[in-house]
Amino acid sequence: MKKILSSTPLIMLIFSVVVLSAPIWLAPLGANYPDLLQKFAIFGIFAVGYNILFGLTGYLSFGHATFLGIGSYTAVWSFKLLTMNILPAIILAMIVSGVFALVIGFLSLRRSGIYFSILTLAFAQMAYSLAYSVLTPITNGETGLQLTQQDPRYLDAIAGIPVKDGLPSTNLFGTLIKSMDGYFGFYVAAVVLIVAFYISLKIFRSPFGMKLRAIKSNQTRMKYTGFNTRPYLLTAFVISGMYAGLAGGLLASIDPLAGAERMQWTASGEVVLMTILGGVGTLIGPLLGATIIKYFENIFSALNSNELHKIFDFLPEGMENFMVTVVGPFVGEGWHLTLGLVFMIVVIFLPGGIMQGISHLFGFIKRIFGMGDKPAPVDDTVNNDSVSKGGAS
């Protein structure tokens, strides 16, 4: 039973159904508008990729947003110079960010532990500062890189696509998907997410993934066994950098502009938060974390005191005002406070993130109903497969 549940095709089937039907089952949560769904999918890709590095090898990178930014810039340049088709843009974004990841990773991975974190942070800050100052011809500095009417778009010109008034919209082969607005954008991102997730699943279950996990648990021993660990680490770093570039390319495909603030170190911190919150080293966890953070970012930050009064309307007058005063600082502009608190609580009590919480919960349920009565759901088995320490029941 367990074997069937953890088989790759079944997981992918369930995963695809869940992702593609997201607009339906997210409706009761008030999250079924395309902008938010796109963010779920794109930052899900980012977090899944980051997890390949941090989750499997335990190398905490504080500079992954750099690759997201590079991906965005590359994609926008592709829209400006080549074509409005998103496919070349995304592929180029992945290649370019992969090259940068190769260079940065090659240098950073010479050190481990906190030194690695500081090195990635230093590279990220350099990239960010340069994008703001010297590289303005490429990045357009503070304004951010945007499309203009005068862009040459050589491939489009060769293909004879007529130049219309106004800015053209990004598309997929012109006729297939005419614009990336709304649900089209989401479904493109969702399909990419499914592919990205499949690759990540394959990596998790491959000998390569096993080696990465071995590096996390005891690198010295790995080395004594005769493995040169650095090529494996570098591969993982480049793969996760390419995932970030892919996410950046998708961001630019949906809204063709790119700014340096996407590369700031707080943006790198955000993906760390997502991964930890969901469950580091698990397959679904980072995706879950990305969804939760983006959801609450949108929902919480939109709440103001009027909205709060509406929510607590059912309480008596005095209680209502009291609740609004208490909850007020945690929502709206102060939602980062909630994020920080939740994050601290997760790190302190649930180092395995939400996925560890879920597996604890299932363990608890199993104990109540007797062993083996109920097969564990898919999420749990995936978790069992992939959690490297402690978490699985």
Added chain:
Amino acid sequence: MDAILIQLLNGLDKGGAYALIALGLTLTFGTLGVVNFAHGALFMLGAFCAVLFNKVLTISAKVKDESITFFDAYKETPYLELWWGDTGATIIDYSVPLSILFVIPIMLLVGVIMERGLIKHFYKREHADQILVTFGLAIVIQEIIRHFFGANPIPTPAPDVVAGSAAVGAFFGLNENLVYPWWRLIYLAFSLSIIGAVFAFLKYTTFGMVVRAGMADRETVELLGINVQKRFTIVFGIATVVAGLAGAMYAPILPPDYHMGMDFLVLSFVVVVVGGMGSLPGAVAAGFLLGLLQSFASMNEVKAIFPGIDQIIIYLVAVVILLVRPRGLMGREGVFED
């Protein structure tokens, strides 16, 4: 020559702030073995202690303005001025230096609570976990400050006497018109004296001796029957106070806002790594070195040769040093090498 002198002072000044923060960070690494990402937030907290102190002193009453006779005009006059006249006004004027008295107990308390309440539980956890939990704490502290003080920088003036500029040019026999703000010179002297005080404390007191022994070999010191943990908690408190003082005195130079801590944190981590993890002299030396490099890189002559170098010089140096000298300038063997 003039430009060089100014940049030298600028660099020493910035370096002073970096060195103070890095010193606190290194104390925490060296004693507790904890990577404290909330240290920048403590720096910011110190600055806001000065802001708060200033605000409390200037709680004002509405008083009828006698100078305007056409109609009833009111002006805000701080209570201190009403009660004590000129003495009160002077106290308000000196609010930033006086806030030191207020910062020390508060930051010590914050430090001890933080260590006992949170960091204590993270000794045995991985460094990644320590980074993450203190990163979360930094976000929380930052957002609390934003809730109470808003998102805008709050100007906090230095005392009037030193608000102007010192004629450093004349002093060094250079151009007469060359001036430099007094307060920045004071900050430099202040940071040097704090650094000196911390080193003297560690070097010449029994307490400091025990702490140094504990940093070198904790187990042996504990076997001798000394409660190392208690002393390390106090050292953490001291590190917090140092960060707080650095922040409070920095308030007149850079109006405090809620994310100033994060901005300094990244830099001071780089400073610590360049200096060498766990090495106090290394942290101070690297702080001044990087401060100087940064200000010299921002000279126009240098920028003309390497455009944008002022933005990245610190990180560039950090990368080079980490790759060439993995333990930093003065790092000891076996610190943070797992």
